[in-house]
Amino acid sequence: MRAKVHVFLKPGVLDVQGKAVEAALHGLGWGHVEGVRVGKTIEFDLKGKDAAETESEVKDMCEKLLANTVIESYRVEVA
Amino acid sequence: MRAKVHVFLKPGVLDVQGKAVEAALHGLGWGHVEGVRVGKTIEFDLKGKDAAETESEVKDMCEKLLANTVIESYRVEVA
Structure with missing residues (x-):
C-alpha cells in the first residue's frame, strides 16, 4: 500500500519558511499572495x-x- | 482562491532526506517501509x-x- 503523510505547522505557530516564500513572491510582483x-x-x-x-x-x-x-x-492518506 | 503546490524530487534524484526517514523507520521496527x-x-x-x-x-x-x-x-491544485 502507498501512504502519504502531510505535515503542517499548527495554526498560530509562526511559519518562518512560509513568511520567506511570501516575501519572495511579493518581491517578484505577486503582491496579492497571502497566508503562505x-x-x-x-x-x-x-x-x-x-x-x-x-x-x-x-x-x-x-x-x-x-x-x-x-x-x-x-x-494521513492510504491508498 | 486557495492554491496548493506539491514539490517532489524527480525520480532518479537521490532523496537523502527520504533515505534518512526510511532508516529511522526501520530502526523503530517498521522494516517493511520502502521507497520513502x-x-x-x-x-x-x-x-x-x-x-x-x-x-x-x-x-x-x-x-x-x-x-x-x-x-x-x-x-498545482487550485480550489
Whole structure:
C-alpha cells in the first residue's frame, strides 16, 4: 500500500519558511499572495492487509517520528 | 482562491532526506517501509478570477521560485 503523510505547522505557530516564500513572491510582483504555509509531504510504500490497519500504523509513525505533535499537525492518506 | 503546490524530487534524484526517514523507520521496527520520498507542500491564498488563469499564474510561480525544475517536479491544485 502507498501512504502519504502531510505535515503542517499548527495554526498560530509562526511559519518562518512560509513568511520567506511570501516575501519572495511579493518581491517578484505577486503582491496579492497571502497566508503562505510551507509543509512536508512524506510518501512511502508499506506492506499491509487493509487500509484501516495500515492507516493506524502510519499514524503511529507520525506520532513517534514523522511529526512533532507539539507544533505540527498531520494528515494521513492510504491508498 | 486557495492554491496548493506539491514539490517532489524527480525520480532518479537521490532523496537523502527520504533515505534518512526510511532508516529511522526501520530502526523503530517498521522494516517493511520502502521507497520513502520527502517533498514540500506550499499552500497560499491569492486573488484570482477563474481557476484556469490562477493555475497558470501559480505554475509561473513554481517555475520562477517555488521549485528547482532541474531536480524537482511540481503539481498545482487550485480550489
